[in-house]
Structure formats: C-alpha cells, structure tokens
Amino acid sequence: MAESHAKVQKVGGGRLCCICNERRAALKRPKTLEQICRECFFAVFEEEIHQVIVENQLFNPGERIAIGASGGKDSTVLAYVLSELNRRHDYRLDLFLLSVDEGITGYRDDSLETVKRNEIQYGLPLKIVSYKDLYGWTMDEIVKIIGLKNNCTFCGVFRRQALDRGASLLKVDKLVTGHNADDIAETVLLNILRGDIARLSRCTAITTGEDGPIPRCKPFKYTYEKEIVMYAYFKRLDYFSTECIYSPNAYRGFAREFIKDLERIRPRAILDIIKSGENFRIATSTKMPEQGTCERCGYISSQKWCKACVLLEGLNRGLPKLGIGRTRVLDKDQKKDLKQSIGTKSIASKQCGSLDF
Numbered sequence: 001m002a003e004s005h006a007k008v009q010k011v012g013g014g015r016l017c018c019i020c021n022e023r024r025a026a027l028k029r030p031k032t033l034e035q036i037c038r039e040c041f042f043a044v045f046e047e048e049i050h051q052v053i054v055e056n057q058l059f060n061p062g063e064r065i066a067i068g069a070s071g072g073k074d075s076t077v078l079a080y081v082l083s084e085l086n087r088r089h090d091y092r093l094d095l096f097l098l099s100v101d102e103g104i105t106g107y108r109d110d111s112l113e114t115v116k117r118n119e120i121q122y123g124l125p126l127k128i129v130s131y132k133d134l135y136g137w138t139m140d141e142i143v144k145i146i147g148l149k150n151n152c153t154f155c156g157v158f159r160r161q162a163l164d165r166g167a168s169l170l171k172v173d174k175l176v177t178g179h180n181a182d183d184i185a186e187t188v189l190l191n192i193l194r195g196d197i198a199r200l201s202r203c204t205a206i207t208t209g210e211d212g213p214i215p216r217c218k219p220f221k222y223t224y225e226k227e228i229v230m231y232a233y234f235k236r237l238d239y240f241s242t243e244c245i246y247s248p249n250a251y252r253g254f255a256r257e258f259i260k261d262l263e264r265i266r267p268r269a270i271l272d273i274i275k276s277g278e279n280f281r282i283a284t285s286t287k288m289p290e291q292g293t294c295e296r297c298g299y300i301s302s303q304k305w306c307k308a309c310v311l312l313e314g315l316n317r318g319l320p321k322l323g324i325g326r327t328r329v330l331d332k333d334q335k336k337d338l339k340q341s342i343g344t345k346s347i348a349s350k351q352c353g354s355l356d357f
C-alpha cells in the first residue's frame, strides 16, 4: 500500500502503526512504504513467507529439508523463520543446516563460525562439506592460479554441485536457499543482458531441479533484501555481514545498483522485474540444451562432462583457463585431446557461476 493510502495517525509526535493502529510505527516497510510497528512487521514478514510456502506447495509433511547456510543474513533469516513457521504451522519438517566451505581464509572460515553458533541457537543439525574434500582444491589455491577475474565461475559451479552432494549425504528431500527477490530480479536482468534464454526461462522458478537429484526451493522469492536486513536487525539475529574477498563481479554489481536505483524510485520495480521474467515465453524454435548426465561423475549435465569436471580437469592439468573459454592457451594437440574427452565443441562458460539457482 502506498504511503498516501495508508491511514496515518500521530501520537505524541510519533505515527501510529497503520496495521494495528495501536503501537507507534518503528519503520517504513521497504516493500510497501507503510509505517508500521516492529511487531506488525514481524507478523507480515513471516506471514508472507508462510503464504508463499503454502501457495506454491514447497514442502510436504515429513520431508527432510536442508537449508543452504552460508552464515550471511539471507540464509540466517531463512533458517530462523523456517524453524519458527515449522513449529507454528506444524509443517512437520526435519530441518538441517548445510554449509559449503569453499576454503576462503578470512571469509568463509569466519562465516562458518556463525553457522556453528546458529546450529546451537536454532537447534538444527549442521553438515559442512568442503571444496578441499570434494575437489582437492580450496578457493584460496584456485585464486592463486586463476587470479581474481574468473574465480567466481569456479566457485559458483563447484558450490552448486557441492550443495547437491551435501544434500545427498544428509539424505534430504529438498534443499532451500536464501535467494531473495532482489537476487532474482538481478538474475532476470543479467540473463536478458546476456541473451541467455535457457537460464532466463528457469531463473524465476520457485522450485527447480525437480528432474535432478534434489529439488531446490527459494522461499524468499518475493522477500525484499532490505526487509531481510531489517528483520535480522530487529530480531538481533547472529549473522556474518562481510562480502566475499574474491568477488569483484563488476557486471553483476552494475545490475544490482541499477535495481537499487529503480527500487528507490518505485519499490514495486523488483516484483515487476520478477513478474516480467516469469511471463517471458520462449519461442518454440529456440534450441534448448538437453539434460543428460556427466560421463565422468554422473552429475546432471547437458554436455558429455559436467561443468565442474571440465573446470577440475583444467586445474589438475595445470591449464586452469580450460573451462572458461580460453582455449587459445592450448596447442593444437591439446585442443583435440580435450574435445575428445569432453565431447563438446564449445566449452566456453558464462562469467558468473551463480546465474543458475
């Protein structure tokens, strides 16, 4: 509701909450610009997420659910709110925290300490899987070789698979992540800017991977980042707020700033971009990649080898740019050898590994 529509009353110099009309307003809700009190903010924030869960039938009673927990604000609020809603509405879910340790000194080691505290605070069992154990490399080691420019490709591709592997170790039915409305609007824009039709057609789905090993859901699909921060602040949740030290992704940064500018002028812009993304119709003549399985590790892939295996092969052969479209670094024989083993003409990838949720 726009502020002009909200019934605004004042008491002793302060406005009354436009929802309960009893308590003093403590904040202006970023999504609607309503002046509301803290208690009503908690109630509407949680109720909207509950409605998204119910309307989209995200869970079934008795399911085991892993929460992708990075220690950051989004996944911390997700873990907290999901445990609350699970109790309040008797979802009957078995919740777990699942963290991926990418091996980034001074960043992930600190944020994992936060997740370990969350494990105790929320009473949710925690499983940690690491890049070092799964792939034999930490991100610190990869960055030493590849530099800062393309490291997000490695990290995004490896994390996606690591979360699936962790989820399968936990034997869960689904994995939920803290991707919020801002993240999704940003990804819609990036996929348009890159002309990535395949990703554009799936990036707004609230549940993905239903045909893969473990479906993924985004209960915060319509939740604004600013509201998540406010919720965490007012609830005094314990989360880690430092940005990744290896994340210079300038292109995504511009998209993010652009969306924040639009939001300042018109808060609904975020929801409208998501809606536009949902309503794109892909021409039937557009060729879409066919999903199969990686011949090497068995993970889902539209090529002979999955992206993680291609990147890993490059690292292990001392040719780290192999999977990021730098085939110029190879001589003729190496290129031929590579094509045979990977079974694809083009192994070029997108710059950012996190365009797929």
Ligand SMILES: Nc1ncnc2c1ncn2[C@@H]1O[C@H](COP(=O)(O)OP(=O)(O)OP(=O)(O)O)[C@@H](O)[C@H]1O
Pocket (backbone or CB within 6 Å): 067, 068, 069, 070, 071, 072, 073, 074, 075, 076, 098, 099, 100, 101, 102, 159, 176, 177, 178, 179, 183
């Ligand atoms: N290392 C990790 N371990 C487990 N889950 C992760 C990890 N990194 C990201 N995720 C999951 O993916 C979601 C989106 O991650 P992203 O890197 O975009 O971080 P973010 O938007 O800052 O989220 P957060 O505030 O939770 O860190 C997170 O909310 C979380 O659910």
